[in-house]
Amino acid sequence: MHPEINLALHHARAADLxxxxxxxxxxxxxxxxxxxxxxxxxxxxxxxxxxxxPKPKPVLVH
Known part of the structure; x- marks a missing residue:
């Protein structure tokens, strides 16, 4: 494979990423x-x- 083709594929893949x-x-x-x-x-x-x-019932204190 020619270096130019390899470089072009690398650039295309980088752009895709x-x-x-x-x-x-x-x-x-x-x-x-x-x-x-x-x-x-x-x-x-x-x-x-x-x-x-339920609400707690109030405690009656006498």
């Missing part, structure tokens, strides 16, 4: 809004647990 890395970075950024959904979900769980837990 850079494009894949950029696509992965953009996909990771797109997933970040799910963080808000998770926080909201846990807040709803906390509210549900507070509603489902």
């Amino acid at each position: 850079r494009a894949q890395a950029e696509a992965h970075r953009l996909a990771a950024e797109a997933r970040r809004p799910h963080e808000i959904r998770a926080r909201l979900g846990w807040a709803l769980v906390e509210v549900g647990l507070r509603l489902a837990t």
Whole structure:
């Protein structure tokens, strides 16, 4: 194989890897809004647990 062909293949592969890395970075950024959904979900769980837990009866002291 000629060195020029090998170099051209190397450059093509490097460009492909850079494009894949950029696509992965953009996909990771797109997933970040799910963080808000998770926080909201846990807040709803906390509210549900507070509603489902019976309130303690007051202690009468004479």
